[in-house]
Each structure stands twice: as C-alpha cells, then as structure tokens.
Amino acid sequence: MMSSRLPPFSGLTAFYAAVRHGTLTGAARELNVSQPAVSRRIAALEQDLGCRLFDRSHKPARLTQQGREMMRALRTGFGQIEAAAETIRRGNAKRVVTVTGPSGFVGFWLIPKLAELEAAFPEVTIRIISQEYGDPDRPGDISIRYGLASEAEPLARRILGDEVFPVASPHYLSRHASPPDLSKLTLLTMESARQHWHDWPSWCEAAGMRMPDGVRQLDFNSYAMLVNAALAGQGVCLCWSGLLDSFLSTGAMVRLDGPSARSVRGYFITRRDGLAANEEVMRIHDWIVAEATIQGG
Known part of the structure; x- marks a missing residue:
C-alpha cells in the first residue's frame, strides 16, 4: 500500500493566504516574507501536486478546479485548527x-x-x-x-440595497430653488477613491442623465467626512440605500426628488x-x- 504524505506546509500556508487576500502582496504581509518568497512557495506546492492551482492567463489570476478543491480542504482543516486554538486561548474569558x-x-x-x-x-x-x-x-x-463581488470570497453576502440616490440637509436645500437644480448645487465627492465608489459622473450615467458642466465639487478622502460635510449643510452627497437611514428617519437629511441609480457594487x-x-x-x-x-x- 502506498503511503500518503502532506504537501509542503509553507506552500499550503502561502496558497491559503494568497487566495484569502487576493494578492501576493497581502499574503506576504500576513506571512512576514517577501512577495517573491510567496510566489516560490506556491510554485513548489504546484510542482509537488503536479498541477496548476491558479490560471494565470487571466488578470487577476483565477483558481483552477484543483485550486478550488485545495482551498475547500484548507478552509476546513485550517478552520478547525483556528477554532480550536481560539477556544484554548480564551479559556473561560x-x-x-x-x-x-x-x-x-x-x-x-x-x-x-x-x-x-x-x-x-x-x-x-x-x-x-x-x-x-x-x-x-x-x-x-x-x-x-x-x-x-469576488471569486476569492465564496462565503461573502451582499447586504443593504442597491439603490444610490442624492441626499442633503434641509438647511442646505432651503437655500436653493425647489425642486433643486443639480447644476446649481455643490456636489460632495470622493474622487480619490473613485475606483472603489460610485462617483457623480458614474451615478449620472447610471441614472440616465448628463453630468452638469462646471458644477462646483468638494472632494474628500473618506465617506464619513463627506457625510459630515453634508450634515453641516455644505452640499449634496450620494447615499447607499439603508446606509443613512438614521439621518433620513429623523429629518437630518432628506432625499432629493428625481432619479436614482442601481449599482453592481455594494457592501459585502x-x-x-x-x-x-x-x-x-x-x-x-x-x-x-x-x-x-x-x-x-
């Protein structure tokens, strides 16, 4: 009878970390090694198994069928180890x-x-x-x-609604004509995070309208700062359905009449x-x- 043996543990941990983080950089940071070291460990694991775990013809690389099978096994095995270690660490705490x-x-x-x-x-x-x-x-x-949505997170669930619409404080809107003309308002933006967020140009396109020319914009690097500016009456911001209900329900913010947009992005x-x-x-x-x-x- 042939004896079975485990693949190299360093390769397993590198592969596991790379899939969870979605990048070799994230895996290297977690394992406290260099990015090339992570790549070498995964290559050694693939050589040991005799197959490719990543389809590198795509950018970013995708898991092969064998890679998905290995990840399922690692989630179960490492999960049991992690849960047991957590139980031991906390004791009666x-x-x-x-x-x-x-x-x-x-x-x-x-x-x-x-x-x-x-x-x-x-x-x-x-x-x-x-x-x-x-x-x-x-x-x-x-x-x-x-x-x-990410293939690397099969357990992730999308939460909150998918509607995006503009909101502002009643105090700010009281200083403008009703119904408000978007081209006359100050739009609060997060242009530095455009690749992650729904900005005004993409929202206007999704809502079936043209982005106003020459509109005044104020730029922030976090959504929390942007919303605080809207509450302070500095302009109009985009709201994800369900996210700002605590302000909408009290009247601290109101939804502007007019179009809204649907987005494939969301909270997961x-x-x-x-x-x-x-x-x-x-x-x-x-x-x-x-x-x-x-x-x-």
Missing part, C-alpha cells in the same frame, strides 16, 4: 468578536445599532475596527467591505476563514445580515 468595515458603514450604520447589538449578545465583547476597502492588516472575525459581509464554525461569530454575522436586509431592502 469573555469572547471578543471583531467587526471591521469601511468608516461610512461603521459610523452611520453599525454604531447607531450598537446598543441593540450588545443587548442581543451580552456574553460577547464587540470590537469595532474602521478600515477602508478590505485592508488586510487587521482582519476581523466579521468583515464588511465595499466593492464588487463575510466571516473570517476558519471561524465560520464559531457559534458566536455566526450569530453576530447573521444578526447584521438580517438587520441590513430589513433596512436595505
């Missing part, structure tokens, strides 16, 4: 569940719900970390990111690999999904 997400989601959706969240899970300490665009430096037990929630079997993480994950579904439609 109170469980801490870390939730990470973009500043806008954290500040305007999650924080207003913290009292309800803590009441639902009194036995758990909730740790909130704000980070933009899926920053891998401090992965959460539960992570929310804004962007497109996922559980950290290996922690899917942890009951507390699963319950909090499902609580956020349910609350976002109620609000976002």
